[in-house]
Amino acid sequence: MNVCLSNSSSVGGCSEDSFKYFVYSATYLLLFPIALICNGGALVVFILQRSRRSSASCVVMTNLALSDFSFSLTLPLRLHYYFNGRVWNFSDWLCRLYVFCFYVNLYTSILFLTLLSVLRWLAVTRPLRHRALATPTKALLVCLGVWLLVGVASAPFLIQGRICRSGVYRCFDPPTSSLSQTVLIMNYVALLIGFLLPFLTIVLSYSRIVRHLTRRSSLHGAEGPSARLRQCNRRRSIHLVAMVMVTFVVCFLPYHVMRSVHLHATFAGWSCDFTAPLQKVVAVTLCMAASNSGINPVLYYYSTRRFRDNLREARTSLSGRRGSIATAISMNRRRNSPMSP
Template identity: 60%
Template sequence: MNELLKTTAVNTSSNTTVNGSTFHCSHRDDDFKYRAYTFTYLLVFPVAFLCNVGALLIFFCSRRRSASCVVMINLAISDGSFSLTLPLRLAYYIGGGEWYFPDWLCRLCVYGFYVNLYSSILLLTLLSLLRWMAVVQPLRHRTLATPTRTLLVCLGIWVFVGVASAPFLAHGVKLRGGVLRCFEPSTTSSWYRVLVLNYVGLVLGFLLPFFTIIACYSSIIRRLTASSGPLGGHQTSSCTRSRRRSVHLVTMVTATFLLSFLPYHVIRSVHLHAVCGRWSCGLTHTLQRAVSVTLCMAASNSVVNPLLYYYCTRTFRDRARDAQSTLSSRGGSIRGSVMRRRNTT
C-alpha cells in the first residue's frame, strides 16, 4: 500500500502538520520512491502486457480447456489489466509526482493495484488447491474440478476482491504543496484507516491463502514422495510428467509468495505501525524506502505468472512452441520471397 501510504503533509521545520494533527517527522524520500517506481514500471509494462496478451491468445486458441487453464486465463486477465494502468503511473512519477489526468483515473489506478494483487494471490491459491486435489484426490478432482465450476469460483474471487477493495476508490486526487497528487492519503487520520485496511488484507488476502498453499504443498510432497518409493516404482510416463508439473508448480508458486508477496505485506505492516506509533524518523524513512522496494517486487508478479503458465502447463508450452515455429516459418518464407524478388530484378 505504499503508493497510497504517502503523507500529504506540509513541512514545518522538522515536524509535519495536517488538519491540526502533528507527525513526529516528515517523509522526504519522494525522489527515491519515484526513481524506484519509474525504473520498475518501465521494465514491467512492456513485458507484462505482451506476455499476458500472448498468453491469453494461446489459451483461447487451445481447444482443450482444463480447470487449471481457466484459472490461468483469469490470472492473465488480471495481470494484463494491471499493466494497462502502468503508463499513467509512469507519467505521474516521471513528472515529479504531479497528476495531469482526471480524478477517476487516479482512483481506478489505486483500485486496480489492489484488485490485481489480491486476485492474483487468491487465484494462485485456487490453482494450488486444484493441483492438490489432482494429486491427492484424483477421483474427486475428475468430478468436481470441471471448467464450468472453476469459472464460477473465479468469478466469485473477482466479486469478493472487487468489493473488498472498494474503499480504495475513495482515495482520489489531493492537493499538496499546490500540486495535484495521486496515490497519497489526505489526512493524518487516514493513516489509521489504512492500518485497519492493511490488517484486513493481511489476514484475508495473504495469511489465509499462504497457509492454505503451505498445507496443500506439504500434502502434495508427501504423496509424491510416497509414490516414488519401492511400491510406486512402476510409473507410467504420464504419471512422471504429472509429477514433474506438480513439482514445478509447487516451486514457482512458493517462490512467488516468498519473493513477491511476503516481503511487501511484512514491511508494509511494520511501516504503518512506525508512522502511527511515531517511531524515530530515521527508522521510519528506512521502512518507507523498504516498502517502495517491496512494492516493486509485488508489482513484478505480473511478469512472473507467464513463466508459471509455460513451465506448469503442457498444452500452453506446446501451443507456444507451435506459435514460435509458425512465426519462424513465416519469417523464413518472407525473407525467401524478398531474396527471389531481388534476384529477378
C-alpha cells in the same frame, strides 16, 4: 491547471524521499513491456484454444493472465506521473481508479494462485474428486466470485483520489490526514484474508503434493523405463512446487510484512530516523509485489505441458491462417488479372 492550495503534508511528517520514486519508475519501466507482452500472449493462447482444450486450470490461468494484463495497462500512466515530477495532470476519478486497480490485481493474483494450488492438489492426490469438482463451469463461477470479492473489498480505495501537496496535485501518495484507524483495520483484514489464509492454503496443498509424490516414488521404486519416467515427472513436479512457493514468498510476503510495520510506525508517531528507512523498504517490497504480474506467465508456462502444447498449436494456427490469407489473396489477383482465362 494543476496548481492548488496545499492542504496536506507528507506521510508521518517526514520529508518526501526521492528514492522510492526512482525505484517505482525503474521497476515499472522494466515491468511494463514484460507484463504486457507475456500476459497478452498468454491470453491469446488461452482464447484460441479454449474450444478444444478447456479445463478448470485453464480457466483460472486465463483470469490470472487477464488480471496481470489489466494491471500492465495502468503502468504507462504511472510512469508518466513519475517522469512528470509527480504532478498528476489527469482527473480525480482516474487517480482513484488506478489505485483501486493495483489492489485488485494484487489480491486477485494471490487468490488465483491459491486456487491453482488447490486444483493441483486435487489432481495429484484426489483424481476422482478432481474430475467431479474441477469443471470449467465451476471454475469460472469461482473466478467470478474472486473478482467480486476483491472488487468490493478494494472499494474503499475509490474514496481517496488525488491530493494537493506542495501546490500541485499528487496521486498514489496518501496524505497524513487519510491515515486513520480504518486504514489499519483494512490492512489487517487484507493481511488475514488476502494473504495469510491463501498462503497457508498454498503451503498445505503443496506439502501434501510433495509428500504424496515422494511416497509413491518410494513404493514403486525406480526400475525400468516407465518407472524412471515416473520418477522424473515427480521430481519435476516437486521442483515446480518449490518454484511457485519461492515466487509467492518473494513477491508477496515482504510487502505485507513491511507494510504492516510501516503503518504501525506511522500511527505510533515514530521518529523519521525509523520511518524513513521503513519507507524505502516498503517501496522496494511494493515493486516486488508488482513484479508478480511479469513472473506469473513463466510459472504456468513451465508448470503445465498443456500450455506449451497450446502455445505451439496457437503458433501453428496463426501460421496456417496467414498462409490461407496469402493464398486467397494470390488466387484473387490471378483471377482478376487481364491475362487470366
